[in-house]
Amino acid sequence: MRLSDIISERIMKMIEDSQNGIAEIGRNELAALLGCVPSQINYVLASRFTPEQGYIVESRRGGGGFIRITRVSVDRSSAIMHLINSIGERLDSSTARILVSNLLYQNLISTEAAVLINIAVSDKCYRDIDPNLRDTVRATVLKQLLLSII
Amino acid sequence: MRLSDIISERIMKMIEDSQNGIAEIGRNELAALLGCVPSQINYVLASRFTPEQGYIVESRRGGGGFIRITRVSVDRSSAIMHLINSIGERLDSSTARILVSNLLYQNLISTEAAVLINIAVSDKCYRDIDPNLRDTVRATVLKQLLLSII
DNA sequence: ATCTCGTAGGTCAGTAAAAGTCAAAGTCAG
DNA sequence: CTGACTTTGACTTTTACTGACCTACGAGAT
Numbered sequence: 001m002r003l004s005d006i007i008s009e010r011i012m013k014m015i016e017d018s019q020n021g022i023a024e025i026g027r028n029e030l031a032a033l034l035g036c037v038p039s040q041i042n043y044v045l046a047s048r049f050t051p052e053q054g055y056i057v058e059s060r061r062g063g064g065g066f067i068r069i070t071r072v073s074v075d076r077s078s079a080i081m082h083l084i085n086s087i088g089e090r091l092d093s094s095t096a097r098i099l100v101s102n103l104l105y106q107n108l109i110s111t112e113a114a115v116l117i118n119i120a121v122s123d124k125c126y127r128d129i130d131p132n133l134r135d136t137v138r139a140t141v142l143k144q145l146l147l148s149i150i
Numbered sequence: 151m152r153l154s155d156i157i158s159e160r161i162m163k164m165i166e167d168s169q170n171g172i173a174e175i176g177r178n179e180l181a182a183l184l185g186c187v188p189s190q191i192n193y194v195l196a197s198r199f200t201p202e203q204g205y206i207v208e209s210r211r212g213g214g215g216f217i218r219i220t221r222v223s224v225d226r227s228s229a230i231m232h233l234i235n236s237i238g239e240r241l242d243s244s245t246a247r248i249l250v251s252n253l254l255y256q257n258l259i260s261t262e263a264a265v266l267i268n269i270a271v272s273d274k275c276y277r278d279i280d281p282n283l284r285d286t287v288r289a290t291v292l293k294q295l296l297l298s299i300i
Numbered sequence: 301a302t303c304t305c306g307t308a309g310g311t312c313a314g315t316a317a318a319a320g321t322c323a324a325a326g327t328c329a330g
Numbered sequence: 331c332t333g334a335c336t337t338t339g340a341c342t343t344t345t346a347c348t349g350a351c352c353t354a355c356g357a358g359a360t
């Protein structure tokens with residue numbers, strides 16, 4: 001396995017573990033740990049943690065220096081999060097369909113995801129559920145599905 | 151026997167052995183093994199592992215590069231249909247998770263689809279439903295979702 | 301306040317390791 | 331003989347890795 005992959009995996013893992021999407025590393029420290037030259041870290045950051053890929057990288061030199069990598073999937077995530085918060089306890093099927101179409105139209109979800117979500121919130125799936133309960137389940141299902149693709 | 155045939159047989163055998171329809175080769179390595187020039191591998195891939203023939207070829211250059219050949223199940227639909235028919239009236243959540251993992255592993259659904267389906271059949275979505283009814287709803291939901299992606 | 305020095309990160313060019321491209325030459329069935 | 335398919339190899343492009351040298355920050359000394 002490539003050194004670059006090992007380094008980037010390590011950094012991504014640190015970001016995951018951080019819970020707030022931020023990893024702070026010492027360049028020399030990490031390089032020593034993984035047995036590579038320090039500039040290799042820069043290479044990995046430049047090639048796999050670009051803004052285009054949803055990261056911002058900041059750093060400080062000198063004593064106590066560091067490199068901070070922040071994951072910034074803000075746009076999509078916050079738009080979807082906003083939608084999730086706007087869904088109440090109950091959601092009727094036609095409103096659900098409209099919400100999903102909008103997400104697709106705004107390019108926030110893929111066509112495939114849209115198809116699956118549409119089915120999952122359709123009454124086709126709820127025939128065994130008491131009609132009074134369906135809109136409640138639908139709201140839960142849509143929220144859970146959207147949460148999973150944030 | 152033609153060189154191309156030997157190469158393509160070798161690759162197909164690797165795909166068979168892989169059990170999940172994916173073979174990853176080093177171009178130069180395979181060429182050396184079979185005693186041909188590396189570009190011959192490209193020729194074989196271009197002529198016999200096309201999308202029309204049910205394969206996806208991806209690659210990466212540079213140090214540690216590779217070529218990945220994925221067989222997309224030609225018979226995806228019928229494999230999924232078969233699974234749908236094997237699901238009874240009720241389906242517990244751990245069985246559901248296993249079914250979905252298998253679909254993903256066999257390349258019959260995408261990672262994104264697997265994530266969504268997993269959520270949609272998880273108890274997270276069914277907290278408002280009478281526990282006795284959950285496995286019934288789960289069976290319906292999974293069948294409907296799979297039907298939608300056929 | 302300024303100087304100086306140690307500690308860190310940044311840059312860049314060079315080297316190597318793959319894979320991709322393409323056109324020329326070869327082979328073979330019809 | 332011809333046209334379609336194969337094979338080859340020279341040249342290109344991309345990606346990975348290294349090391350020498352550069353720049354910035356902080357803290358203690360003057």
